[in-house]
Amino acid sequence: MEANEQNLPKERTATEIAKKGYSDEEVASIFQLARLFAENGNVRQSEVLALGLNEIAPEFAPGWLLRSYLHIQDKDLDKAVFAARQALRIDPNMVEALVFLVSCFLTLGDFHSAGTHLGEIGERIDGGSVNDSRISRLYESQLVRFQNR
Structure with missing residues (x-):
């Protein structure tokens, strides 16, 4: 967090x-x-x-x-979702807020939005801008949820 x-x-x-x-x-x-x-x-x-x-x-x-x-x-x-979007508006680099959005969107059944944000998180992880292993694990767990929908 x-x-x-x-x-x-x-x-x-x-x-x-x-x-x-x-x-x-x-x-x-x-x-x-x-x-x-x-x-x-x-x-x-x-x-x-x-x-x-x-x-x-x-x-x-x-x-x-x-x-x-x-x-x-x-x-x-x-x-x-509103609060996570507010956090992202203030700090567009806050990957934690993206993970929260993905989790919410998956639960709400908005798989398109979840997939879009998962892609963005994945790009940031692959690009090296995410160094926190906890975020990487959260991303991976949400990716599995997305793939198993």
Whole structure:
């Protein structure tokens, strides 16, 4: 679920910080707490923090990815797709969001969209831009789902 090595938000202007009142470090800390809640099964607490995170830092892609994950857990796939797309809008290189989209599309029966995104992920893996073995394993598992449809 990591968008980048440090899970740091996209740098914001002074105006954006003043408007929302949170520093980049505070945003990253809120994200880490929300993620910790999710990892430990405290989904409701994670949802509250993730929703607040999207409000105070709407351009923080990992926050949207977390929301997508939480919506997947709730089996609300339309909202999961929306949140993953938001993460990709902010960070087009976020392969994790592509994997989430594939998983949702396969479950929804949208095999065309799933196949398109699987192809994109495969190209990134083959091109060497994906170095995380967890992403490669997730890709492979979704590829098997796609092939066995």
